[in-house]
Amino acid sequence: MSKLNRLVITVLSLFTSTALMAQDKPDFEIWLAELREDAIAEGFSEANIALAFSEITPPVQRIISNDRSQPERVQTYDDYLAARVSDWKIRNGKSRMSEHRGLLQEIGEQYGVQPRFIVAFWGMETNFGTYPISEPLFNTLATLAYDNRRAAFFRKQFMAALSMLESGFPSYDMLKSSWAGAMGQSQFIPESYLAYAVDHDGDGKKDIWNTEADVFASIANYIKARGWRDDLTWGRVVKLPPGGEESLRASASDGLTPDRFCSRYGSLGVWRDLQDWQALGVRRPDGSDLPTRSIPAALVYADSGDDEAYIVYRNFCSIMSYNPALKYALSIGLLSDLVVP
Secondary structure, three states, X not given: OOHHHHHHHHHHHHHHHHHHHHOOOOOHHHHHXXXXXXHHHOOOOHHHHHHHHOOOOOOOHHHHHHXXXXXXXXOOHXXXXXXXXXXXXXXXXXXXXXXXXXXXHHHHHXXXXXXXXXXXXXXXXXXXXXXXXXXXXXXXXXXXXXXXXXXXXXXHHHHHHHHHHHHXXXXXXXXXXXXXXXXXXXXXXXXXXHXXXXXXXXXXXXXXXXXXXXXXXXXXXXXXXXXXXXOOOOEEEEEOOOOHXXXXXXXXXXXXXXXXXXOOOHHXXXXXXXXXXXXXXXXXXXXXXXXXXXXXXXXXXXXXXXXEEEEEOHHHHHHHHHOOOHHHHHHHHHXXXXXXX
16 A cells, blocks of 8 residues: 555544544533543542543544554555564564563463463563553543544443552552553553453552563463463464465355354454365465364465465464454564564
């Protein structure tokens, strides 16, 4: 996709988001007062409600625009993966793997998650904890809850963030997020924090902001809860037979029934036994045979016409639970292969 086309998409997204904001929306101040009343009805303390609402501004257009023009939607596979599986990220990933080898091994064994995947998530989400996360959480969630696209979802996140504040940790000053309402080095939304954050170092705090042990264990706990298997990898780059980009596509109903963690991702298309893909002509990039294991697998096709593809296994679905975009999940898988020292 050319730079001009991407610019057009961005401009159209801005126009669309502005139009949707104006469509069938109550006055923001009236809506905000109703949100406060809901928080009171939930039983949150007056002091914490006052804190949560203290920095809320009218909807932040920049946040809404980001939500409607995410790079997973507008970038090609080639551009997206090149930017995220970079030499810098590979080099620093290897360094972090060595630096935290003992801790990662301990957590990997406890949760049944290979350390290289924990590091890949850490690197992809916050550049190994170095990326600045500075949006006021409650203001971000209020903007996204007022917007039409995922209003109910972000309203739940707002109440979950209040539950975090009620617990005594984290403090209000720590509650910063990305534009999407994700927090800390593991980039958990509030409901995910409440459900999956782990106090691995035993200090009484589930600190995904400043404590690597808690960050690593929380990531591992999250994907383990979504069916991760440590006897499998994510998948691999493959070579398609001539014309395979078209001939191998099929309806999901034509293949195996994926497990419950994979069935929600229709974008993965048809699932077949790995040996069936072998019989259909799919090979490793050097032309050699696929592994001889008999396991369910799906094909992810890259940009149209480039004849590139990836065969993925059920752990790929666990990765997609973190972010359901195929490009994101591929970036995690590819980075995990490259950060092993």
